[in-house]
Amino acid sequence: MAKKTLLKPSEMTEVLERSRETIDLLVSMLDMAPKYEVLCQRFDLSYSAVIGQTIDNAVSKVIQDFLPKLHQYQLHYQEYGVNILHSSKQSLVVYFAVKKLVQVLEKVYTERDKPLQLYEYSTWFQNTVIFWLQTFKDECDNRVLKALEMDPKTTVMDSSVNFSTSSVDVLCCFSQIIKEWNDIDYGIMECCLIGVTKVTEIICDGARLYTDNIQTHLQREIFHNNNGTQSFAIKDKICISLNNIERVRQYLHTLPELLQWQFIINKIAAQTGDSGSNKDQIYKSLQRHIKIANSDIQQRIKILVGNVADKLSLQMEKSMACLLEKAGDMNVDPLMEYLDINLESLYKQLMESLYDRVVAELWNSILKTIIGKMKSGAMPEYYKHLDEHLSTLESYFGEENLGLPDAEVKQYHYHNIKNCITLNSLTSLDLIGRYYENMATNVHTPMVGYGQIFIKMGCAKQPNGNVTLSVKVVKANELRLDKCDVCSPYVVISLCPESTFPGSKAIRTEVKSKNNNPLFNEVFKFQDVSANTLTDKGGVLSITVFNQKLLSDQTIGEIFMPMSCATEIPSVRTVEVCPCITFSLKRQVDDQECYQILKQRSKWDKIAKTFIGKRQVYIM
Secondary structure, three states, rough: OOOOOOOHHHHHHHHHHHHHHHHHHHHHHHHOHHHHHHHHOOOOOOHHHHHHHHHHHHHHHHHHHHHHHHHHHHHHHHHHHHHHHHHHHHHHHHHHHHHHHHHHHHHHHOOOOOOHHHHHHHOOOOOHHHHHHHHHHHHHHHHHHHHHHHOOOOOOOOOOOOOOOOHHHHHHHHHHHHHHHHHHHHOOOOHHHHHHHHHHHHHHHHHHHHHHHHHHHHHHHOOOOOOOOOOOOOOOOHHHHHHHHHHHHHHHHHHHHOOOOHHHHHHHHHHHHHOOHOOOOOHHHHHHHHHHHHHHHHHHHHHHHHHHHHHHHHHHHHHHHHHHHOOOOOOOOOHHHHHHHHHHHHHHHHHHHHHHHHHHHHHHHHHHHHHHHHHOOOOHHHHHHHHHHHHHHHHHHHHOOOOHHHHOOOOOOHHHHHHHHHHHHOOHHHHHHHHHHHHHOOOOOOOOOOOOEEEEEEEOOOOOOOOEEEEEEEEOOEEEEEOOOOEEEEEEEEEEEEOOOOOOOEEEOOOOOOOOOOOOEEEEEEEEEHHHOOOOOEEEEEEEEEEOOOOOOEEEEEEEEEHOOOOEOOOOOHHHHHHOEEOOEEEEEOHOOOOOOOHHHHHOHHHHHHHHHHHHHHHH
């Protein structure tokens, strides 16, 4: 078998050019068909049939003989971009010429029972399509980089929103690729779907390439060069660059319509008889390319917007530092004046969607600064003033002013700060009440078991309006201490806090020597307890189990019962009629917020110092 001869680049160019010229000439001849048809009918001849079949035989043979050589050429030179680019462009010109020839033949050729070979021309170019798409990819990347290279620094392309010429050039490049692909109008639907998928990828990759280069440039030239020692001002370059990226990102969402996804999918479904589930799967698969690219670009926008907010925050921190150091003596005016100046510049130059993101990031930065620099353990007045400042800033950033939605204003950091300010604004007595309330409502089973205790609690009304609180310590089960197999337990009962139950004293049971499952069955009464304490959330019954030791007794565990757990009993009955409630013993740690605040206050507050001194005995 004779060895195939590989065409040289110059020969390939000549063949492709000659083919195109020949086909164009044939199209011109077919345009004259109506005139010649009248003449040929006198001799009982069909000009369109004769010329159509003649052209079909000649062109079909030439094209089908040549395309394998083109494919061999492109495979051989596939590592050489220039060769592939040149041959792909010229072969695409030939394809369009053949397509136009077929369109003319369909108008003049009337022999429907003898279809022309040229009608199948799409199948002949299947191998070439791959290289067309590769050319689209290479040209797209090159044009994106060229647009960035040639981009003037402050060119304004829109009177209301600032864009530079690079975004215009990039979008024109994307539009041209889409137009060329749509003009190809490839007849084999399965191949057409592959092509549409590839074009979608090409444009998504081009958008990412554009975004990555802008991000790299801004971070190198603007953000990293400003180390915080000098004042940071909003520059046109930043706004224009962010607008460019956002504009290109938004273009991605037009691809389904521009590339006629639904039309192609419906065509394939009609050919295969698909009922609809496969159609949805194909559409989702195409949509995934846009979704991923959009997410990548959004992430880069978030980083750049974060860079802007961070730089502005460096200047804001100076005002914030004074505000947080002396909340009662300072106001937020200097901070808001700085924000007004910079946000006005951003509002005028940034697209609305980007402006909203910057505002959200600035608010987030302010909240983080408050968290990082807010005093701990200060007097309640400090936190009350700080709450006023936070409310002013909240109103400034809110929907009626800067337009930040309420859900974004009152986000995670905001709620943390508000909770911290609310607790720190309380008096020490209120904090102690809140502490016991939290202890009593924390009914979760502990990770480590120290045993269970069984309690009955009831209350009987007294003639003076107060109540008698009766408590029965029934028993304890499976008591456990670290490094101690057997313990000698006893129970201490008290009403807390002392401010709610003034004069109340703790009561204790007998010691049950060397018994991890002691049976107590002891009843205790607290006389003249205010009835209001039964509904006071901060009032609790404290029950602590100790292990008696020679030198110092050890805490086994404790529980806190809300006073509301007391069952009302008639004066003629006893606590025995009350239900027995089982509690898992716990050992407290010092991570409770109220406890931490009181511990910080203990340096200057006597009430807090006394409370912490007593509670430390029970803390692990």
